[in-house]
Amino acid sequence: MADTAPPQAETLRLFFALWPDDATRDALDRVGKCLHPHWGGRRMRADTLHLTLAFLGSLPAESCAALLPRIDVLRAAAFELVLDRAGFWPHNHIGWLGCRDASLPLAALAERLRGELREAGVPFDAQPFLPHVTLLRNATGGRAPSCTPVRWRATDFALIASRTGVDGAHYDVLRRWPLI
């Protein structure tokens, strides 16, 4: 009788993120295409592009139940980001796009979310917030070519579930909250 390998369990990971509209996603993807010939690696699929605000990891259902009502009453204003800085991190070989000038509304939103997570007793990755959109993985870096900056009008934020399958990460937008 042939051995049958058990199906690989999927890992579900949760994070809050800015999730782009179609035009912003296309513009981000074009920057990935601009960087790729110079920095190599693997381009992220356009449908996965996002900017993480807080990374939670696996979360039991009861923690979610305690957290979401807090997020429902969080009020923050919409804002515009200018993503005009391509960067490379040698420690994880990520090529990314971020902002030359720090965005105060973006940092404030990430901090508000992290505050709610702390208050709800939900563990999260408490590393300093380094806003970036990952465009390339396993990249080599080098001199950044000149790519067209991306203007992103952030009008909402989202809770995302990341499933890591054999063919890479898949992201599901579980819920969105408006920035008003």
Ligand code: 2AM
């Ligand atoms: P990255 O793109 O720089 O790897 C889903 O994995 C999202 O959460 C990605 O944007 C990832 O950033 C981010 N993230 C932040 N902290 C993480 C962690 N500790 N483990 C995995 N992903 C993390």
